[in-house]
Amino acid sequence: MNSLPPVFCKKITFDCGIFGKEDKTLADTILQMKSITKEFPGVKALDNVNLEVERGEIHALIGENGAGKSTLMNVLSGTYPVGSYTGEIYYEGELCQFKTLKDSEEKGIVIIHQELALIPLLTIGENMFLGNEIRKKSGSIDWDRTFNEAEKHMKQVGLNESAQTLIKDIGTGKQQLVEIAKAFAKNVKLLILDEPTSSLNDEDAKMLLDLLISFKEEGLTSIIITHKLNEIIYCADKATIIRDGATIETLVKGVDEFSEDRIIKGMVGRALDDRYPEREHKVSDEISLEVKNWTVHHPLYPDKVVDNNISFKAHKGEVVGFSGLQGAGRTELAMSIFGKSYGTGISGKVFVNGKEVKMNSPKDAIKQGVAYVTEDRKTNGLILGESIRFNTSLAALDKISGNGVIDRNLEQNAAEQMTEEMGTKTPTVNQMIGNLSGGNQQKALLGKWMFTEPDILILDEPTRGIDVGAKYDIYCLINSMVEKGKTVIMISSEMPELLGMCDRIYVMNEGELVAELDAKEATQEAIMASIIRSSK
Amino acid sequence: MANETKTKSGISVSDFFSKYTMIIALVAVFILFYFLTEGRLLLPQNMSNLLIQNGYVFVMACGMLLCILTGGNIDLSVGSVICMVGGVAAVMITNKDMNPILSIVVCLLIGLLAGVWQGFWIGYVRIPPFITTLGGMFIFRGIGRLILDSKTIAVQNETFLNIFMKYIKIPGLDDGDFLITPMIVGVLAAVFVIFSTVLGRAKKAKKGYRQNNIIADYGKAIAIAAVILFYCTKLSQYKGISIMLVWVVVICLIYHFITSKTVLGRYFYAVGGNEKATKLSGIDTNKVYFIAYANMGLLAGLCGLLCLARVGSANGSTGTSFEMDAIGSCFIGGASAYGGSGSIPGAIIGALLLGVINMGMSIMGIGDSWQYVVKGAVLLIAVIFDVVSSRKKGR
Numbered sequence: 001m002n003s004l005p006p007v008f009c010k011k012i013t014f015d016c017g018i019f020g021k022e023d024k025t026l027a028d029t030i031l032q033m034k035s036i037t038k039e040f041p042g043v044k045a046l047d048n049v050n051l052e053v054e055r056g057e058i059h060a061l062i063g064e065n066g067a068g069k070s071t072l073m074n075v076l077s078g079t080y081p082v083g084s085y086t087g088e089i090y091y092e093g094e095l096c097q098f099k100t101l102k103d104s105e106e107k108g109i110v111i112i113h114q115e116l117a118l119i120p121l122l123t124i125g126e127n128m129f130l131g132n133e134i135r136k137k138s139g140s141i142d143w144d145r146t147f148n149e150a151e152k153h154m155k156q157v158g159l160n161e162s163a164q165t166l167i168k169d170i171g172t173g174k175q176q177l178v179e180i181a182k183a184f185a186k187n188v189k190l191l192i193l194d195e196p197t198s199s200l201n202d203e204d205a206k207m208l209l210d211l212l213i214s215f216k217e218e219g220l221t222s223i224i225i226t227h228k229l230n231e232i233i234y235c236a237d238k239a240t241i242i243r244d245g246a247t248i249e250t251l252v253k254g255v256d257e258f259s260e261d262r263i264i265k266g267m268v269g270r271a272l273d274d275r276y277p278e279r280e281h282k283v284s285d286e287i288s289l290e291v292k293n294w295t296v297h298h299p300l301y302p303d304k305v306v307d308n309n310i311s312f313k314a315h316k317g318e319v320v321g322f323s324g325l326q327g328a329g330r331t332e333l334a335m336s337i338f339g340k341s342y343g344t345g346i347s348g349k350v351f352v353n354g355k356e357v358k359m360n361s362p363k364d365a366i367k368q369g370v371a372y373v374t375e376d377r378k379t380n381g382l383i384l385g386e387s388i389r390f391n392t393s394l395a396a397l398d399k400i401s402g403n404g405v406i407d408r409n410l411e412q413n414a415a416e417q418m419t420e421e422m423g424t425k426t427p428t429v430n431q432m433i434g435n436l437s438g439g440n441q442q443k444a445l446l447g448k449w450m451f452t453e454p455d456i457l458i459l460d461e462p463t464r465g466i467d468v469g470a471k472y473d474i475y476c477l478i479n480s481m482v483e484k485g486k487t488v489i490m491i492s493s494e495m496p497e498l499l500g501m502c503d504r505i506y507v508m509n510e511g512e513l514v515a516e517l518d519a520k521e522a523t524q525e526a527i528m529a530s531i532i533r534s535s536k
Numbered sequence: 537m538a539n540e541t542k543t544k545s546g547i548s549v550s551d552f553f554s555k556y557t558m559i560i561a562l563v564a565v566f567i568l569f570y571f572l573t574e575g576r577l578l579l580p581q582n583m584s585n586l587l588i589q590n591g592y593v594f595v596m597a598c599g600m601l602l603c604i605l606t607g608g609n610i611d612l613s614v615g616s617v618i619c620m621v622g623g624v625a626a627v628m629i630t631n632k633d634m635n636p637i638l639s640i641v642v643c644l645l646i647g648l649l650a651g652v653w654q655g656f657w658i659g660y661v662r663i664p665p666f667i668t669t670l671g672g673m674f675i676f677r678g679i680g681r682l683i684l685d686s687k688t689i690a691v692q693n694e695t696f697l698n699i700f701m702k703y704i705k706i707p708g709l710d711d712g713d714f715l716i717t718p719m720i721v722g723v724l725a726a727v728f729v730i731f732s733t734v735l736g737r738a739k740k741a742k743k744g745y746r747q748n749n750i751i752a753d754y755g756k757a758i759a760i761a762a763v764i765l766f767y768c769t770k771l772s773q774y775k776g777i778s779i780m781l782v783w784v785v786v787i788c789l790i791y792h793f794i795t796s797k798t799v800l801g802r803y804f805y806a807v808g809g810n811e812k813a814t815k816l817s818g819i820d821t822n823k824v825y826f827i828a829y830a831n832m833g834l835l836a837g838l839c840g841l842l843c844l845a846r847v848g849s850a851n852g853s854t855g856t857s858f859e860m861d862a863i864g865s866c867f868i869g870g871a872s873a874y875g876g877s878g879s880i881p882g883a884i885i886g887a888l889l890l891g892v893i894n895m896g897m898s899i900m901g902i903g904d905s906w907q908y909v910v911k912g913a914v915l916l917i918a919v920i921f922d923v924v925s926s927r928k929k930g931r
């Protein structure tokens with residue numbers, strides 16, 4: 001951070017001209033986050049992160065999924081209160097200790113999340129002043145002023161609607177504008193946008209970015225988190241890259257090389273060391289799973305295509321990877337294949353061991369020897385209030401029961417066997433699964449599905465949020481699966497993991513299969529490039 | 537954790553207390569009312585009536601527990617189904633002079649049908665249970681009144697009453713003041729409890745499975761056996777075993793077996809614990825809801841008959857707010873208001889607790905109004921205690 005960027009802060013540089021060179025650094029810096037470290041049980045989400053943002057710039061924060069961008073912003077906004085992390089935050093030169101979101105908003109720091117926090121059945125005006133209502137002296141809400149103020153701020157962001165329109169009646173693009181107008185209503189000085197364009201079409205996205213640029217000229221500082229590198233090149237003045245919970249570097253437009261390739265290199269730049277156990281690659285010629293022309297529509301918006309005409313195959317003894325960004329449609333693809341657990345209007349064919357099968361429920365899928373280990377073990381995978389034993393047998397109760405009566409002893413033994421095979425660390429299998437660490441929960445979840453004795457194991461983000469040691473154990477389990485001639489399909493947002501573990505990698509983007517790569521020849525740059533080139 | 541005095545077997549004093557809180561509370565309430573009523577609570581007549589008067593609560597609680605397990609869902613229509621079924625039975629038996637056995641079968645089917653109706657909307661159309669059963673509460677109450685034509689109809693048919701209310705007396709054995717049959721049954725049951733514990737441990741030992749703590753296992757068996765023997769000596773001194781009691785015990789045992797030992801029972805806990813994960817484990821969660829409510833209808837039908845037999849008549853307000861006793865019993869017995877946990881023994885203890893409070897206060901001559909206040913307070917305290925203690929344990 002030695003080189004100060006005079007290029008994009010001209011206006012401000014003039015304003016601050018009276019300060020000396022040393023002082024100018026201080027005066028120009030609106031936000032400074034110093035050695036922020038945040039730990040979750042079992043995981044270090046942020047490790048000594050530093051971030052410096054200057055007044056009146058657009059600062060991009062980039063990194064892979066799970067790199068820690070959102071965590072950092074939650075620390076900043078007070079969603080994670082002071083004390084739950086270590087490190088210091090200086091804002092406008094003073095040390096900040098936010099306990100709640102409200103504290104940071106009072107200072108003018110407003111965060112707009114990826115999932116919009118608007119209430120569909122309330123009006124734009126009501127949403128904008130929710131929790132911040134304008135009151136008359138009597139204490140009742142002053143609706144006239146509310147709607148008047150709302151429309152004033154809506155004009156600022158170029159939104160021509162009545163403030164009494166319901167949120168559900170305007171499109172996502174306009175909803176995003178409402179969020180920004182809401183931020184203005186809170187007197188925003190530092191605006192943080194988490195993936196603001198992920199749900200917008202190109203036109204709306206460009207409009208939003210132009211709006212940000214025009215705000216910048218008026219002196220507003222923004223931090224933008226995005227995966228879309230072209231947007232960063234288009235609007236950002238600086239880009240800070242975060243990887244594995246640590247800041248890697250800050251690139252400055254006009255000073256450093258500021259290109260997509262350069263940013264990609266920063267994002268994925270870690271070397272592949274032996275974090276992946278060796279395996280003899282013996283892929284059989286026999287195809288175990290083949291999917292043809294698979295199309296899935298969104299369950300709530302049946303017009304929206306989530307997966308478009310996807311065909312792929314997997315062999316016995318093969319680890320097939322699926323790479324892509326969040327929202328690429330990988331989880332949806334896997335879940336829709338696994339007994340139509342996601343989506344509507346599903347069409348296409350699935351062949352298991354060469355025979356076409358219809359899997360209309362998870363039960364059918366389990367019968368066909370398919371297992372799907374969810375990315376979201378807490379909501380979709382485990383019953384946290386129950387024991388390991390209860391969870392282990394749940395998907396294969398037939399195996400431990402006769403005539404519908406459960407043999408408790410058989411169940412106990414089965415659970416003990418699976419915990420041993422998976423290496424789950426627990427005093428007994430009667431331990432409540434919610435009390436285990438993330439890594440052990442993941443192993444228990446794997447144990448549950450291994451107990452169904454699958455031939456085709458679909459792992460969705462199998463190592464998300466768990467520590468390196470547990471990751472290694474899970475990689476070993478994957479290897480032992482394929483060595484037995486079974487098939488593993490691995491969905492992961494961690495590209496090194498896919499490169500280290502897979503035989504073949506499919507790349508998905510925006511609901512389409514955009515590339516198929518041999519893992520031996522694939523590189524992270526190649527994967528990223530194929531994603532970015534296919535982005536519309 | 538660290539400074540608790542754990543024995544080798546892993547049972548500490550605080551574990552014991554947290555596991556058997558409600559039993560301890562029940563015993564405490566029992567002792568309290570024993571003194572407050574100057575010992576009259578333990579008179580054979582009162583002890584016998586304790587289970588017979590509350591028989592319908594036990595049966596309803598078994599069904600209600602399944603509904604609550606699926607996610608804290610309750611069935612508000614139970615009291616109205618009782619009224620409707622009781623009305624049909626009274627009209628069929630008294631007014632139309634039909635075969636009582638046939639009437640019973642028809643009535644159980646009507647109860648089941650009411651349950652199927654609600655289970656369909658709740659399970660397959662996903663109408664919220666509260667609303668569906670609130671609708672059912674009005675609908676079935678109305679139908680019940682229509683059938684009874686706003687009158688009170690008495691039932692005096694011997695066969696019908698014998699099926700539910702008769703006291704079992706074996707000539708030759710039970711001729712004296714002290715009845716022998718209850719004692720024989722009591723001894724057999726006590727021996728069975730202890731014998732099955734021994735057998736269970738032997739089986740585990742043979743197959744090399746992990747054993748439970750030996751003191752805990754036998755302590756529990758001996759305590760249960762002692763309670764059974766004690767209760768049976770009371771029955772021996774007053775009229776003996778009534779068929780009503782047999783119905784109640786059999787229903788409770790069946791549902792305890794279902795919830796604790798069968799795959800079906802497992803489904804209720806799984807759905808209440810995490811429905812999404814359960815669905816992805818290949819379980820038809822719609823069907824689980826359906827079964828819970830269909831079953832509740834069937835048991836409500838049975839309760840309608842039990843109540844009719846006990847009271848001897850049915851009218852338009854029969855069964856009013858009975859569902860609340862069942863719901864209260866389940867929650868007092870430790871069922872979670874969010875679903876996924878709870879047990880039949882717990883619900884039975886909850887029902888007993890309410891029953892003892894009712895009876896104790898009645899003996900003391902305290903009016904209905906106060907009984908409501910105390911019942912409500914007990915329910916609230918039990919659930920507050922449960923929530924707070926599980927919060928402490930969870931963090």
